[in-house]
Amino acid sequence: GAVVSQHPSRVICKSGTSVKIECRSLDFQATTMFWYRQFPKQSLMLMATSNEGSKATYEQGVEKDKFLINHASLTLSTLTVTSAHPEDSSFYICSARPTNSGNTIYFGEGSWLTVV
Amino acid sequence: KQEVTQIPAALSVPEGENLVLNCSFTDSAIYNLQWFRQDPGKGLTSLLLIQSSQREQTSGRLNASLDKSSGRSTLYIAASQPGDSATYLCAVVTGNQFYFGTGTSLTVIP
Numbered sequence: 001g002a003v004v005s006q007h008p009s010r011v012i013c014k015s016g017t018s019v020k021i022e023c024r025s026l027d028f029q030a031t032t033m034f035w036y037r038q039f040p041k042q043s044l045m046l047m048a049t050s051n052e053g054s055k056a057t058y059e060q061g062v063e064k065d066k067f068l069i070n071h072a073s074l075t076l077s078t079l080t081v082t083s084a085h086p087e088d089s090s091f092y093i094c095s096a097r098p099t100n101s102g103n104t105i106y107f108g109e110g111s112w113l114t115v116v
Numbered sequence: 117k118q119e120v121t122q123i124p125a126a127l128s129v130p131e132g133e134n135l136v137l138n139c140s141f142t143d144s145a146i147y148n149l150q151w152f153r154q155d156p157g158k159g160l161t162s163l164l165l166i167q168s169s170q171r172e173q174t175s176g177r178l179n180a181s182l183d184k185s186s187g188r189s190t191l192y193i194a195a196s197q198p199g200d201s202a203t204y205l206c207a208v209v210t211g212n213q214f215y216f217g218t219g220t221s222l223t224v225i226p
Contacts, residue, residue: 006159034214043120044205044216093159095214105214107152109159 003027004096006108013084013115020080021111023094029074030096034105035067038091047092050077074099084115118143118210122217129196130225137191137220139206144184147209151180151191154203154219163204164191196224 003026013019023033033050048058048069056069066088068080077096081088093110119142129135139149148167152160164173164180166189172181179192189206203219 036214036216041218043218044207044214046213104165105209107160107162112157 004094004106004108006094006111008111009109010112011114013113015085015115016083018080018082019084019113020078021092021094021113023077023079023096023108025075025096025098025106028096028098030077031074031099033071033077033094033096035069035077035079036093036095038093038110044093047079081113084113086115089113089115118146118208118213118215120206120208120215120217122204122206122220124220125218126221126223128223128225131196131198133196133224134192134194135196135222137193137204137206137222139189139191139217141187141189141208141215143208143210144187145210146184149180149182149189149206149208150214151178151189152205152207154205156202160205193222196222198224198226200224 005024007022031052035047036044037047038044046059047062048056050056050069050071052071052074058064071077091110095105095107097105121140123138150165151163154160166173166182177194182189201224203221205219207214207216
């Protein structure tokens with residue numbers, strides 16, 4: 001089946017630094033990718049929808065200047081957490097929808113971010 | 117806005133038991149419903165996908181049903197095994213979005 005790869009799977013960074021998480025569709029092209037965040041014991045919450053070649057659409061309450069999303073190619077979307085703070089520590093997961101596949105969406109393995 | 121609720125939040129059963137996990141949603145205008153498994157520290161593994169026109173899907177010991185009119189889905193796990201221990205999430209696709217439930221944490225005791 002289709003594979004979505006996220007990297008890194010775990011990252012620890014110092015408060016105030018920026019960290020980038022990559023989401024790659026390995027065997028298909030994805031015009032649309034989605035980024036989610038999951039805090040402990042809570043559900044996955046959609047942060048933003050990433051569209052190749054255009055600006056991401058952010059959900060209400062998500063700071064677009066803090067969570068920079070770039071979808072520069074049909075197989076790669078990146079999420080950069082800028083000036084990270086401990087409260088940004090969370091599980092971030094992406095999903096990708098193959099172009100021309102209807103509503104089938106494939107999820108990455110997720111990335112654990114710890115800000116110290 | 118779609119709201120997805122899962123009951124119970126946690127469940128502990130002895131090995132070999134059959135069990136049912138519940139998922140309810142408020143907006144019946146869904147495209148499909150999907151059940152996922154999430155192991156601690158890991159990502160999501162898709163278990164079953166039910167299209168809105170379908171009533172159920174089966175895969176091995178898993179059976180998922182969908183009743184759109186009542187806004188409910190169930191995941192039935194037969195003959196549970198310790199390896200089934202994980203958090204189970206249901207998600208409904210409405211329009212362009214997944215809406216996830218808060219999950220049921222399942223522990224199967226050997």
